[in-house]
Amino acid sequence: MKSILPILSVLAAIVVLWYGGAVWLNSQWTYDQAARAGVEVSFSEMVVDTLRQDRPVLPAPHQVAVGLWQGVAGQAITSKRSLVFHAWVTFSATMAGFGLGTFAGILLAIGIVHSRAMDMSVMPWAIASQTIPILAIAPMVIVVLASLGIKGMVPKAIIAAYLSFFPVLVGMVKGLRAPDAMQLDLLRTYSASQAQGFWKLRLPASMPYLFASLKVGIAAALVGTIVAELPAGATQGLGARLLSGSYYGQTIQIWSALFGAAILAALLVLAVGVIERITLKAKGMAR
Amino acid sequence: MNEALVAILFWGVAWGTNGVLANRFPKSRLVRAIVPALFGVTLLVLWQGLVRGLEVSPVILPAPSDIATAIGANLPLLWGDFAQTILKGALAGYLIGCGAAVLVAIAVDRSPFLQRGLLPVGNFVAALPIVGIAPILVMWFGFDWQSKAAVVVVMVFFPVLVNMVAGLAATDALSRDLMATWSASYPQALLKLRLPAALPFLFNGLKIATTLALIGAIVAEFFGSPTRGMGFRISTAVGQLDLPLVWAEITVAALAGSGFYGLIAMIEKAATFWHPSQRGH
Amino acid sequence: MRSPVIDAKNLNLVFETNDGPVQALKDVTLSIERGDFVSFIGPSGCGKTTFLRCIAALEQPTSGSLTVNGISPDEARKARSYGYVFQAAGLYPWRTIAGNVRLPLEIMGYTQAEQAERVRKVLSLVDLEGFGKKFPWQLSGGMQQRASIARALAFDADILLMDEPFGALDEIVRDRLNEELLRLWAATGKTIGFVTHSIPEAVYLSTKIVVMSPRPGRITDVIESPLPKERPLEIRDSAEFLAIAHRVREGLRAGHAYD
């Protein structure tokens, strides 16, 4: 609750800056138009005009808010014009990809921590895999998968998984290695098996790291889904909305979709945070 | 079909060899280099074998040998694209973005008000997908590398910020109590306790940021660019069905990214030698 | 008339934990004069650490009053009145041993030359001459603890607070450091608060011994030592010494009476 006031002040500051930016960036167009029409505009006319252009360089906050509102509440949520509908499409693929990516990331991390051969060979290549611009090859991946008969949500989920497994992998490797020497030595004196060491020491010790990376991972999965939605024939999902806004230079639509995506991301991260708090509390790790 | 079988056989043998090497000589430097290399070679052999064996069309997925040929034939082109995208766009954006993030992190750490206000909002902004931001920034900063750098700044800023803030908060109670008993001033505590203690976290962020910087710079070129750059080349070459050139660019990107990551990891090793994770288990 | 350096009246401190409050200090009233050497002794969990932390303004009492040099603990802290040796060594892992000992000197603005000189002196005091360039994790537990003592002695604090500083040291080193500490105390007139579990150590060092007992943490006995300021190690065999030790032991035993 203490955070409300600071957040509001920061938001207020952003909105003020934003309005300023909108006036500044959009004024060029206003003046150009006036010049073409051969009329003079006063400063106040200019300000008013910059805040209600159809294709502003930077839409004003209220324009985006209206766009969002119409996208969310202005239609039936099953309508193709509803942002809720598109967000749902994106959300389901995100969750599928996130599940897949988290599973793969944790599995690989377990392998890396327990097998020296995997540690040495997989990690450098996992890093290299992330330097491949997925956005560049996403269209090809979709084409290849489509030629194998895989379509619909699955290719999107695979690309989302590709982006989300890495943060989970890195975090889990760090987390599973977080126990200090003494904690490990203790188990050695009990001659605990690897499995026991995993369940009773490494896994609980990795919890804070796991959740930190799950938060990154779920956001990455969302980005992956949106990226995958661009070339998927630009039909449904927030990514398709973004892109189709782009084709027609409809900045307000772009920004509404953008904020829709960001709100979805924030909600997802928040959800992970809630699960984190519950889990850590049960484990006595939250003070 | 034959090639595919040979490749799979090779995979099995290499996996076994790696297992033996890694467990027999875990400390040897040579083994530390050989094992990942062998793994990589295996991947390539598998790829080559499957593409050739299953007769995958080169417009879908070229074989590594085709890609190597394309790299050899296009060295000056690849270098030009590399300079445009990585040396100008990615590097400039990385330096500005990481520098700004560290400074803001210190400001945020200093002021609980900012910390409570800026971080949630910052997290929200960080969640804005790059594909949405890139066209806007191209619109604002023009077609050349400046807009790519701007995209990179946006992309690397928040991961570094979040890690740095976590790092600045990561000092243990005892260490902070010590500073309190000496009544150290804020800059003193910052310089002598919080910054060193934050380094492991900061490097975490810096490493993540390397891959993000590359992706950001390349992807931003999809949304408008001069007629050079890795992202430009990739999208143009896909349109021309010159897939070997596409993969040549991707190879360069992966090499540059791994090199960049490795460089930061090396600096990390030198700067945080004292941290348990660097001392090995 | 000497005014008390540390003056606690009806101090209470309650920790709120998830399964109810824990009263760590209850009605603690104690006054310590300038130049006193006060030992705190008591079963584990009786609040010794907590009380020391209150003095150094690291913990905020729930109620009661506490002044240091007539001002609040926090003001005294800002005036750099404290040298504190914690129960754990708490060395910074990115600094060498010498770097750790130098740290408070850097913060308090000593000159380079003086820093070097003081570091050399205190490291030799705690028998760590050759180890200045090592990192903390390369030292045994006891060596780390000695480094942290050196760090607290390196600068000239009015009040020295030491939380079981010699717990991890053997008897010989301990005897030596006890003597050194007494010499230092005599030479500088510092006020020292000292937590220990060793009855002979408490009696040998202190002008005042505070016996505490747990659940809730409170003071059960305060013994003013009649021993002279000049104390050879042999004093530990004197009848007076044994009498005080006996009284401390009885006080401690009483604190354990609950079981």
Next chain:
Amino acid sequence: MRSPVIDAKNLNLVFETNDGPVQALKDVTLSIERGDFVSFIGPSGCGKTTFLRCIAALEQPTSGSLTVNGISPDEARKARSYGYVFQAAGLYPWRTIAGNVRLPLEIMGYTQAEQAERVRKVLSLVDLEGFGKKFPWQLSGGMQQRASIARALAFDADILLMDEPFGALDEIVRDRLNEELLRLWAATGKTIGFVTHSIPEAVYLSTKIVVMSPRPGRITDVIESPLPKERPLEIRDSAEFLAIAHRVREGLRAGHAYD
């Protein structure tokens, strides 16, 4: 003829550090019989912890031979021969105190009922009855250390290795735990390796006292105690006791002779 449980011959251990090798153990030769209670005493940094870690197969000697029960330390470890109390408590922060004590029992496959029973018993042994449900960070340093002792006593290890287990405890609790430990030892016939800095404690508890000296870490004296197995606390005032204590003190002092 009894065969030695622990048999070390010419053991050497060198740590490689960034500024050169550190010889932590040099030519250590020692044999410990079944049922012995061996104390290790010596200045900090002399290799006590390192030697205990070698016995428990946590550290690999650079040269020399070491057998436990006639087999290698690692095989003995796999046979679950060790209970180890570390110098620091090392409790798992996500487990309650009871959960921490239960940990080895879970790993060794005790039944639920037996787990509960044993946890109850050892917690009361170390005086932590009411604290089973608390988390480690809610306890004082000494209480944590007692919990870690309880954890090592909860299961039936042949060999108990204890690294300064009572360092953070006051004398009363310490005396009590000393007595308890002797009783346990007498009842179970365990072999115990025990690091301490307290000469009286070493003499009171042990059948064999090993005095070590540092730089490089080596054994300077091994004292077989003539004291009877049955030892009331009063034995500490006997002439025999004081004679041994004197010999240990002299050995320690010699170890410090370098300075």
Next chain:
Amino acid sequence: EEVKLQLKWVTQAQFAGYYVAAEKGYFTDEGLDVTILPGGPDIAPEQVIAGGGADVIVDWMPAALAAREKGLGLVNIAQPFKHSGMMLTCLKETGITSPDDFKGKTLGVWFFGNEYPFLSWMSKLGIPTDGSEGGVTVLKQGFNVDPLLQKQAACISTMTYNEYWQVIDAGIKPEDLVTFKYEDEGVATLEDGLYVMQDRLADPAFKETMVKFVRAAMKGWKYAEANPDEAAMIVLDNDETGAQTELHQKRMMGEVAKLTAGSNGALDPADYERTVATLLGGGSDPVITKEPEGAYTLEITDAALQ
């Protein structure tokens, strides 16, 4: 019989004929079950058909011929678009009145396989595009017309039926613009044809399917030409992004109708020759290096339109 059609771009009136044929049941009347796959900026239809993801694609001839030279056997089976709709649109205030004024200016060009006609034109004009002296600066133009509105480029590529109107909608009057149609400059190349893989044409059954497909598609196109508003609404119904607007699609349909008007679906070999000549004539950097062979067939349309 299932047929998958991969479009070159997103769902819009540019492809009205196919949507109308589907909506009006012309495909089902022929016994076909047609799936229309929308495209996008990152979709290379050539790649999709090579991967087996489509049976027939809509493509521009320069891109199709270039792919053919790369070894991908694409064959034109029908050409619903008679005319080219591509042009360069410039701001009058930049002082450009003829192609001679391009030198030293910045021009926006679409890549991703759409750059070939532009490159041919420039080489015909003798204007270098590599940034050298006396040449033009080429920008890879993104998705929209912003570079022109924000004066980052003097001219941008537009289609008569799409981007040009976005410039107008943005508030710039036609008299403030100068346009250069590729057709008027004599460098027009064929757009939006139907292409299939050569090896599949060997199969009579597939041929038969394509005959039915082209027949139904052309029926759709002619209906769309005759009823542009209804066709636009059908397109709108099929737009799953929900981003298209009625105004824009109706107007687009009107413009597209002008381009399809002269065609009954059959490729005019003269148009083909002109396209090939333009592409071959590309000076130092020709789009294709040799005269293609077997790049089109009239068999399908002959059978479909008899």
